[in-house]
Amino acid sequence: MTPPEAPCVLYFDDEAAPALRLAQAAGLPAQAIERHRFPDGELKLRLPVNETTGRLPRHAVLLRSLHQPNEKLVELLLAARTARQLGVQHLTLVAPYLAYMRQDIAFHPGEAVSQQVVGRFLAGLFDAVITVDPHLHRIDRLEQAIPVQQTVVLSGAEPLADLIAQRRTNALLVGPDGESAQWIAQAAARHGFDHAVCTKVRHGDRHVAIELPALDALGRAVVLLDDMASTGRTLALAARLLLQAGAASVDVAVTHALFAGDALQVLHDAGVGEVWSTDCIPHPSNAVAMAGPLASALQSVLRT
Numbered sequence: 001m002t003p004p005e006a007p008c009v010l011y012f013d014d015e016a017a018p019a020l021r022l023a024q025a026a027g028l029p030a031q032a033i034e035r036h037r038f039p040d041g042e043l044k045l046r047l048p049v050n051e052t053t054g055r056l057p058r059h060a061v062l063l064r065s066l067h068q069p070n071e072k073l074v075e076l077l078l079a080a081r082t083a084r085q086l087g088v089q090h091l092t093l094v095a096p097y098l099a100y101m102r103q104d105i106a107f108h109p110g111e112a113v114s115q116q117v118v119g120r121f122l123a124g125l126f127d128a129v130i131t132v133d134p135h136l137h138r139i140d141r142l143e144q145a146i147p148v149q150q151t152v153v154l155s156g157a158e159p160l161a162d163l164i165a166q167r168r169t170n171a172l173l174v175g176p177d178g179e180s181a182q183w184i185a186q187a188a189a190r191h192g193f194d195h196a197v198c199t200k201v202r203h204g205d206r207h208v209a210i211e212l213p214a215l216d217a218l219g220r221a222v223v224l225l226d227d228m229a230s231t232g233r234t235l236a237l238a239a240r241l242l243l244q245a246g247a248a249s250v251d252v253a254v255t256h257a258l259f260a261g262d263a264l265q266v267l268h269d270a271g272v273g274e275v276w277s278t279d280c281i282p283h284p285s286n287a288v289a290m291a292g293p294l295a296s297a298l299q300s301v302l303r304t
């Protein structure tokens with residue numbers, strides 16, 4: 001009897017490094033999807049089929065972190081539908097960063113609720129989704145946004161907490177807004193950090209108002225922890241307020257290093273010292289590797 005083919009990790013060339021780390025940690029082969037861009041911008045993909053059978057294994061995994069997501073969503077559509085035609089019966093998406101999770105209601109009449117639209121789009125392509133700290137605010141479970149058979153949600157909060165405990169003595173952990181309370185609670189519970197959460201009102205893409213909670217920041221090594229930094233304005237304003245309140249230092253730890261445009265400079269201009277992130281999105285601030293936890297999650301999905 002022919003042994004069943006091992007599931008393979010498929011990836012695009014710009015994510016070769018994280019895909020190979022994931023594949024190695026999970027003990028799986030990894031193969032690149034070839035991508036050709038036509039002069040008019042359209043894409044052609046070629047999946048790495050078995051040379052003899054012209055097919056893919058029954059189980060396949062696609063690694064795609066969904067920062068800069070718009071074109072990647074078309075890639076996922078082309079890749080997933082083609083994988084099915086080539087014999088894949090169970091397809092797992094490993095998306096260390098999941099895009100479009102923040103727009104979870106129509107804040108104004110007529111707005112697209114992107115979380116639901118993109119979530120259902122992904123659910124139509126994949127059987128399982130593994131991700132890290134998706135921005136779930138008004139819902140509790142990822143499958144409410146992406147209704148697939150299996151979802152696994154990992155968190156960067158605990159490994160970031162371990163890093164903070166190594167780098168700062170008796171850190172005071174602060175969340176910049178109410179949504180960060182979930183990650184602050186996880187990180188604080190792990191090392192018994194003092195902690196508090198600010199309140200934030202967003203007035204625009206780069207304009208937020210923040211109020212510090214009742215806390216004594218005087219002389220403390222504060223670490224601001226959040227799921228993501230995009231423009232950096234949220235964390236920059238929180239850092240300024242904490243330094244004004246007497247903090248000895250303010251560092252930043254985030255799961256997702258989106259850091260759009262001048263975000264990093266804005267943080268440093270506000271007085272932020274170190275910036276640490278997980279490698280869910282490749283960035284110079286990456287200080288915590290997620291390949292191990294992602295590989296364990298993947299093995300558990302493939303076992304079921």
Ligand code: R5P
Pocket residue numbers: 102135176177179180205208226227228229230231232233234235
């Ligand atoms: C939203 O609540 C998120 O957790 C972040 O706080 C937010 O996306 C940060 O955005 P920005 O860096 O653009 O202020």
